[in-house]
Amino acid sequence: MTLYAALGAVEQGLVYGIMVIGVYLTFRILDFPDLTVDGSLPLGASISAVAITSGLNPYLSLLLALAGGFAAGVVTAVLNTKFKILHLLASILTMIALYSINIRIMAGPNIALLGVDTVFDAVTRFGVPAQYAGLVVFGAFAVFVLGFIIWFMGTEIGQAILATGDNPQMIRSLGVNTHVVIILGVGLSNGLVALSGALVAQNQGAADVGMGIGTIVAGLASVIIGETVFGCQTMARAFIAAVLGSVVYRLAIALALGLELGHFRFNPSDLNLITAILVIGALITPNLKKRLIAR
Amino acid sequence: MIKLENIVKYFHKGSVNEVFALNDINLKLDEGDFVTVIGSNGAGKSTLLNCIAGGFFPDSGRIFIGAHDVTGWPEHQRAALIARVFQNPLLGTCPSATIEQNMALASLRGQRRGLARGVKAKDRERFREELKQLGLGLENRLLDKVGLLSGGQRQALTMLMATLVKPEVLLLDEHIAALDPKTAGQILNLTQEIVKGRKLTTLMITHNMKHAIGFGNRLLMLHQGRVLLDLRGKEKENLTVKDLLAHFYQAQGEELAMDSLLLN
Numbered sequence A: 001m002t003l004y005a006a007l008g009a010v011e012q013g014l015v016y017g018i019m020v021i022g023v024y025l026t027f028r029i030l031d032f033p034d035l036t037v038d039g040s041l042p043l044g045a046s047i048s049a050v051a052i053t054s055g056l057n058p059y060l061s062l063l064l065a066l067a068g069g070f071a072a073g074v075v076t077a078v079l080n081t082k083f084k085i086l087h088l089l090a091s092i093l094t095m096i097a098l099y100s101i102n103i104r105i106m107a108g109p110n111i112a113l114l115g116v117d118t119v120f121d122a123v124t125r126f127g128v129p130a131q132y133a134g135l136v137v138f139g140a141f142a143v144f145v146l147g148f149i150i151w152f153m154g155t156e157i158g159q160a161i162l163a164t165g166d167n168p169q170m171i172r173s174l175g176v177n178t179h180v181v182i183i184l185g186v187g188l189s190n191g192l193v194a195l196s197g198a199l200v201a202q203n204q205g206a207a208d209v210g211m212g213i214g215t216i217v218a219g220l221a222s223v224i225i226g227e228t229v230f231g232c233q234t235m236a237r238a239f240i241a242a243v244l245g246s247v248v249y250r251l252a253i254a255l256a257l258g259l260e261l262g263h264f265r266f267n268p269s270d271l272n273l274i275t276a277i278l279v280i281g282a283l284i285t286p287n288l289k290k291r292l293i294a295r
Numbered sequence B: 001m002i003k004l005e006n007i008v009k010y011f012h013k014g015s016v017n018e019v020f021a022l023n024d025i026n027l028k029l030d031e032g033d034f035v036t037v038i039g040s041n042g043a044g045k046s047t048l049l050n051c052i053a054g055g056f057f058p059d060s061g062r063i064f065i066g067a068h069d070v071t072g073w074p075e076h077q078r079a080a081l082i083a084r085v086f087q088n089p090l091l092g093t094c095p096s097a098t099i100e101q102n103m104a105l106a107s108l109r110g111q112r113r114g115l116a117r118g119v120k121a122k123d124r125e126r127f128r129e130e131l132k133q134l135g136l137g138l139e140n141r142l143l144d145k146v147g148l149l150s151g152g153q154r155q156a157l158t159m160l161m162a163t164l165v166k167p168e169v170l171l172l173d174e175h176i177a178a179l180d181p182k183t184a185g186q187i188l189n190l191t192q193e194i195v196k197g198r199k200l201t202t203l204m205i206t207h208n209m210k211h212a213i214g215f216g217n218r219l220l221m222l223h224q225g226r227v228l229l230d231l232r233g234k235e236k237e238n239l240t241v242k243d244l245l246a247h248f249y250q251a252q253g254e255e256l257a258m259d260s261l262l263l264n
Helices: A003-029 A037-053 A058-081 A087-106 A119-125 A130-153 A156-166 A168-172 A178-204 A215-230 A235-257 A268-294 B045-053 B099-107 B121-132 B151-162 B181-197 B209-214 B233-237 B241-252 B259-263
Strands: A110-112 A206-208 B002-011 B019-029 B034-038 B060-065 B082-085 B169-173 B202-205 B218-223 B226-232
Touching: A003 A037, A003 A130, A003 A156, A003 A178, A003 A215, A003 A235, A037 A058, A037 A087, A037 A110, A037 A178, A037 A206, A037 A215, A058 A087, A058 A119, A058 A178, A119 A130, A119 A178, A130 A156, A130 A178, A130 A235, A156 A168, A156 A178, A156 B099, A168 A178, A178 A206, A215 A235, A215 A268, A235 A268, B002 B045, B019 B045, B019 B226, B034 B045, B034 B209, B045 B060, B045 B082, B045 B169, B045 B202, B082 B151, B099 B121, B099 B151, B121 B151, B151 B181, B209 B241, B218 B241, B226 B233
Parallel strands: B034 B202, B034 B218, B082 B169, B169 B202
Antiparallel strands: A110 A206, B002 B019, B002 B060, B218 B226
């Protein structure tokens, strides 16, 4: 793998790491498997891209994306809590609805961001070389979001979210409306996913309705790899591990795609197979380790 | 003070599985009453407690706690007035949170939660003092996850958490039934101390007749959703397990030959 490819993988790992924080929040903390993310990632990208091409400041467009993602999460969570639709199904419904909505927002399946200012231009203007702009911006955002989520989970509301995922009966009997907590948590999660999508779109210079496919799989893969490699003993550690897991996941994929064995090479279309193998590997490693030690 | 008026509750109403769970229950507990509740399986004991806590709404009747008519209040709203300890020791605490986090969650029962720190430095000293009462050494383990504690330790912690904010009424749903006899005895003594020390109005469900007689100042026997027996004062003090069994079997319309076996 070239240094250039490694740099790109780390960049990707950091920006999708923001998405993985969102996935960790729903999947692990709230115990709410949420597939909305496959729709809210491109939702964030579409909103941001349309806002920028209409002349809005690229940073403000991120806030809009965040709000849009939050709203999508709220829809899923309301369907689940207020109308008793199974969480998986509720999130799939929101996800497919978002496919149409994203095309509506962009007035087409994609939108290019050529010749307009993005969050990266502001950084290059400060003298950061263009090839490192992505790393700087994504790194800064990932650290900021990490700091925020770790702070937030330590607040009274954050603790209520933790308890809602852990023991809803207990936290209700302590006076917390678990419906409101789930709506807030799933909203926040999708807000972060949309933010991640908006940053990706600004980086690659386009938003595309198909860019969200497989988001949840990548998210879960990163969560599991992070837990296996870096551990999750405390809340802060678990979130940091999720972001690092995302970086490791992207690096592993870049490695696999660059692999040459005689005449054999992986195609980009083998990505799903590679992901599946990575996740299986991460899932069975702790088990294998235990058995080897026991011997 | 807590008052139930003509509470009626059916489950699966109108279906073949219809259960008449609570049949016109009228009950008034005075401030500081410690009431033990007994009855066979399906008598409506847990249903009664769940109804008070807001787990579901009665089909008819009204529920008053303190000065409030709480009949239409959802569970989380009633939590401001009610503390509960469940039969399953795993239900009362949050396993992936630490001891101090669990206590902090409970210390906000019924209050608005905001963006302040979940566990505040000034609370820690108080938590430590409270935990010392248990005599389990938990005061030195504030940062341990509750999932690491035993069932008995968790139930003791739950008892303590239930009273961090003084409730109008404390509901104990067979809270020692899942513990080994020694631990159960300890938790029961702790219950007695806490309830008496803080003068809590308490409803305690138990399957153990000796406990039902030995604890509290009032005893309720439920049968098929009705209050069959409501004894207090002298009447309750003079009650024996034998009397209670007599009532019990009279209610069930059956006599077991081996009462003495059950008594041991």
